[in-house]
Amino acid sequence: MDSAELAPFHDQVTAALVQVSRTVGQLASEDLGFHRTSSADFTESLDDQSDRILTLTTALLKAATAGTEVAAPTLDTEDSIEDNWRGVVDVIDSLLEKADACLDEFTGVIKKLSPSQEEQAPVVRKTSRFPTTFDYGPSKIPKPQLLFDRKPDNSDLGPFHPLLKTKPHASIPLEKSLKQRQIDGATAYPHPYETEIRNAQYPKPVYKTSPAIDYLSFEGTTATFVDTLEGVKEMLEELKQAKEIAIDLEHHDVHSYHGLVSLMQISTRNKDWVVDTLKPWREELQILNEVFADPKILKVLHGSTMDIIWLQRDLGLYVVGMFDTFHAASALGYPKRSLKYLLKKFVDFEADKRYQMADWRVRPLPSGMFDYARSDTHYLLFIYDSLRNALIAASTPEESLIDYVQERSKNEALQRYERPVYDAEKGQGAGGWYDLLSRNPGGALSKEQFAVFKAIHQWRDEVARAEDEGWQCVFPKHMLFKLAQVMPLDMGTLLRTLSPMTPLTKSRASDLLATIKEAHAAGATGPEWRDIAPPPKGLRTALAVDMEDVDFPIAERYETSQFWGDILQVQEPSAPASYSAVASLEALRLSLPLPPMPTTVSQAREKLVVSANAQPTPAPQAAPEPAPVPEEPKYFTVKDLGAPRKRKVAAVATPDEELSTPDSLAGPSDEPELTEKQRKKLRKEKKKTQKAAQAASQSEADSTPFDYNTADSILNVASTAAPSVQQRKKPFNPYAKALEAPSGARKQKRNDAGKSLTFRK
Structure with missing residues (x-):
């Protein structure tokens, strides 16, 4: 990358990182736990994105540590990030150290040391992608x-x-x-x-x-x-x-x-x-x-x-x-x-x-x-x-x-040596592109990309033969795939794609660019790699077919699905309905309860037969109107609504109470009023009888299953009937039960410092 291109690239990367940091900070401040519980789709989408980020991060760590002694941590879950954070830091530190050393060498602060002949054995350091040596440029040793x-x-x-x-x-x-x-x-x-x-x-x-x-x-x-x-x-x-x-x-x-x-x-x-x-x-x-x-x-x-x-x-x-x-x-x-x-x-x-x-x-x-x-x-x-x-x-x-x-x-x-010669059109032979694509993921190459891949593969072979150099000295295998995917059509893109560029390729860059342009134009009407790619080994073994005798294309593709037909074809989306129409349809759906729909064809047929043979049912009679509630007086006094402080007349006992009243308390109606002790005993017996009756009715209600079909609707209760007088008098108090709790211990008088208590004998 030229120095003139570094500043715009740096500004672009900085702006992207700032935006990502802001987005991450905003997400962290949101209540993700709440949104997870509120939407299953959001939860699934969030988990998919989390897995994708973890996978990409692990791949980046492995790529950064390829060919080094630093072990790349594997991030499987969100918790593994914290567990392996030390390993992530080590990878980043090693990258920063390499960048620092390269910058110092580029600016001339330091120079490469010339090792002694004893130590300058040009050992090849193998990486996960392709082998690299000290120098893939011109040989420092005379050929x-x-x-x-x-x-x-x-x-x-x-x-x-x-x-x-x-x-x-x-x-x-x-x-x-x-x-x-x-x-x-x-x-x-x-x-x-x-x-x-x-x-x-x-x-x-x-x-x-x-x-x-x-x-x-x-x-x-x-x-x-x-x-x-x-x-x-x-x-x-x-x-x-x-x-x-x-x-x-x-x-x-x-x-x-x-x-x-x-x-x-x-x-x-x-x-x-x-x-x-x-x-x-x-x-x-x-x-x-x-x-x-x-x-x-x-x-x-x-x-x-x-x-x-x-x-x-x-x-x-x-x-x-x-x-x-x-x-x-x-x-x-x-x-x-x-x-x-x-x-x-x-x-x-x-x-x-x-x-x-x-x-x-x-x-x-x-x-x-x-x-x-x-x-x-x-x-x-x-x-x-x-x-x-x-x-x-x-x-x-x-x-x-x-x-x-x-x-x-x-x-x-008994092996015989034969020179590596391959068919440039079919890719067959020693070192041909057919075997290279078969062992590498090339199924995503389009027609133009496939044509460019074949052309630059042949171009690389011709240059290597002419200069008596290995293929990797022209450009390595991973650059071959990168060129085919990018298909640079101008010199700037070509130089960036092949960076760092070997001297052999740099001196022939214009020739390589012309080869790419010509292949790109010719590839528009050519085949794709998937059209000639061999089927998987398992399929070849199962079919036991000699691929040389097959006359039809091996990987034939169809415009429509052989199973689904044309139902999977992309169709033009219909125009969205207006807001008023959508609102009216939604209101109609809420106002008209839908019956249960049949799930099978047989259920639908049975429903049609039953509806045809059903007798017309008489219209239901209107329910009698409830008696009007007497209107309350407009004016009232607290005394009218309050209860008397003391009862001076004995309450008339119910038949149950008469049976439960002791004989000593029964007497003529003109008997003088009961004593306080007798009244308390009578009230106690009355409460006991009422509690027994309430328990019996409650047990009977619990044993009867609730009928949802006959239950009143709880929707729009406030608009169907006006609140009763008793409701206005006694609104619902959710803390009523808490008020019935026994009172706490009486508060003791605080003994302040410097004061004493006086006791009476």
Whole structure:
């Protein structure tokens, strides 16, 4: 980003952050708990947004910590934010430190230190997206391939011709072995040692258990660095005397289109060699076929898949009689099959994997890298002895695990190298875009994006071939997808999309922009990726269909749904009704109670039959009007409404009261008034009788179920009838029950300081 573009971008980001902060503060001040309980839709929407934010935050944290030692916390719930807050702070601190260091370096406050040759091993740091090295720009190390006797020709798209000049230990002459023929539907050269590899058998000692021969001390010995042709010949004479040798390679593929074998390590029981394979005379190493192709000498390798390809591609070397320790570990069912695991298991040696992806072209070779390369083969023969004994012990008369390893090793040795050539239109072939899109999410690419993806993929391949550089030195894979999605049509957008831009792309930016524009225009009428994408593996397996025989499109799409028809098509929304119409419809719905609607077709038919056969019911008689309530006098006195302080006339007892009244209290009507004690007793008996009657009526009411159909409506009560006189006299008091509570303890007189109480005797 240019300095002129930084200020507007900074203002835009600041304004967005301020708006987000205000929105967050406003949401925090609202009563979210109340709104959650009031609306289920709001609760669901809030939870979805919360999960989305947590997912995005976790993805950002993982992207920020990719390739670093900082562990990214996982935010699953809102509570996990508080629990892992320390981890979030650590990620932010590391990003700020990187930004600070980059700004200092950009402004010139500090400069990159030039490491010593011992420490400048260009170790590749792998990230979750693509591997990165010190430099994907121009190589700081002069390209050794420019000095080779046979310069690499990346424009050669024909079948690979083996480099063999002679064929030691041949069963079939070299001339007959190098005749072209049809292999897998294409014209190619056969494997020169195919017959010899298939007929080879392990020497007899491989099938016999014997004590493992101890290895020499790593610290007390050293390897011989071979960088001359005379040194190679001296090494060859010693290798011919060995019965088993261990072989390994170190490869570089960043600043070379096809790749370069940079080192070859060879060990016997008592000596190690490290061979420089970047010399101009590197193809003269074919003289080692006198040992490599000898079936009487066992060649021990680990994970030889790529080693076999690299040996025949760069050096013209072929291996006959190979024992791959990877397949031996697989046959024994070890939990891990890596060389690092085997070194730890059998030798208790921790391999330093810092140099596993180093730039092995550096010369002179630093001591750390030299020791790492040597360790790969120094212990390998001892590991072979241990694995051989374990395989023999685990074998049965019906199944020999040694034979299993031999067959798997032969399949590895029979591999043939072919140049990476792909069909630019269909994307098929080594390094083609078809396999790249199949293993990556490319289903969302539109027609134009798909066309741009194919065009820039081909453009990147052509530039890499012309400059003899790896694809990632032009631009990495993730930039390939980014360019296809953005489709920049002007130079400014292209530079921002590819930032930081490699020198190879920057010098050809105008050419790349023209390629994108042309593909974008042509893609409007082209296919989409989903039209030619293969179906999922599970579907292919279930249908058991040979995809090459299918004549119809694999991913056919329809304009309408095969199940729903055209009901899911987008329709024009109807005009919204006016407010008055909506209000009148709502009022009509409230004023007319709707009957229960049938839920099935059978219920609807039954309802129609019942309504047709039903007899007309007579109109209900009008209910008698209630008697008019006598009007209260306009004027009244408190005395009229109040009760007398004392009763001077005995109350007339009810029949129930007469039965419950004691005989001593019964008498003629002209008896003088009752005493105070008698009146209290009479009132007590009366209250007891009333409470018993109320309890009986209440229990009867509780046992009768409430009938909602005959109950009066509670809507609009105030407008249907005027309040009664008693209601006006005694309005509802919600605290009446609280007033009936027993009175509290009498308040004691406070004894103030300096005063005393006077008591009476």
